[in-house]
Amino acid sequence: MNAPDALRFPRGLYGITPDWADTDRLLTAIEHAHAGGMTALQWRRKHGAPADLRIQARAVRDLCLRLGLPLIINDDWRLAADLDADGAHLGRDDGVVTQARRALGPDKLLGCSCYDQPDLAAQRLRDDADYVAFGALYPSSVKPGAVRATLDQIRAGRHLADTHASRSPAGGMRRAAIVAIGGITPDNAAPVIQAGADSIAIISALFEAPDIRAAARRCAALFGAPLS
Template sequence: MSTPDTPDAAMASPMRGLYGITPEWDDTAQLVAAVEAAARGGLRAVQLRRKLATPAKRLEQARALRAACGRLGVVLIINDDWRLALDAGADGVHLGRDDGDIAQARQAGGPALLIGASCYNEPERARAALAAGADHVAFGAVFDSPTKPAAVRAPLSCLADAHRLRLPGASRPTRPAIVAIGGITPANAGQAVAAGADALAVITALFGASDIEAAARAFARAWTADPAGNSSSKA
């Protein structure tokens, strides 16, 4: 599948493919089992997003997912809290508008910590996040979102435009990974990938599915099919 990239602007980040975001489940065993099922279907990264849990429960689940993701080869991202990411040994953190300072997270976590930033529909916010130390940027909601029905809409053109962004200080032109979020389903996933998304962040259509492994497989086909759903040999 073609992308808006130029050959000298390779993406080095591991943030590509299906990127699950956890629901508000207190049952840690259920959460780990769901991530394992999604990984069997092609999940590449997961974000622990617990807005309502206690700090103790978040740490418990972060550590449980760290162990599971290590076995599965899945990237683990923690939402909101870079300190929790470091305490749990996670691969990275995702920071929204009010979730903390990117530069501080980069200084504390060093170059190995993956840092994502919510950029909504604002390319200037993405540029500022990259300058502060982020290495992947998320745009959305790209479709109507059942999780955040009032979320600002980001047109798919934001994803293509973001391919022109570059990480500062690289020895060669390197772009950030581009994450699409908001209302993504297997039916529309191919549109987001064709528009330029490297990773698709999904909550409901993955972890709310009756068969999580099958749902993950359906999403994974977005990277091997055109937007009309026709299979392709190109990745």
């Protein structure tokens, strides 16, 4: 009997860190989100001195290693390689995807922003991305001017990922994941998942929630995960 289809990136809640300078606060928040069912984390910092950013990134890496939580570094695949993180996420202007793949190697995770463009997702899948991200699905407080993606584009991305699936050593099919981002909350995520998203990437509705663990648990429940 063939093994079930496998994803190249964890299914479920994909937490993206807020731009906090307080590393102790951030580490505590990550622990709470992980306890609630977060399956992967992206470290994303846009402001701060480079030395301070590297110190925080290393602290987050050490925590994720202890938790067994996959860590993706936003924008900077060189930093991801230096930290031996689990992978990197690249936007439109964050470097050549094929160069990042060569540098990181085949065993690291590589994700790419595809905005509202299934054609770009098709190219990134050919470039060996482990996931392609569409968004913003809803108005975003983090990126208020972000382009808006639709549920139809999520469906198109899922079709592309299925088309590019490859045979896994275990005998089933292995495919890239579809990630949805932008304004997603536990209250509005269900239609996005039903349209074909394997993972929902959340910043504010997770890390700014009054109870981070409870918010993570609500998101995990949408994927059929048991509540602890």
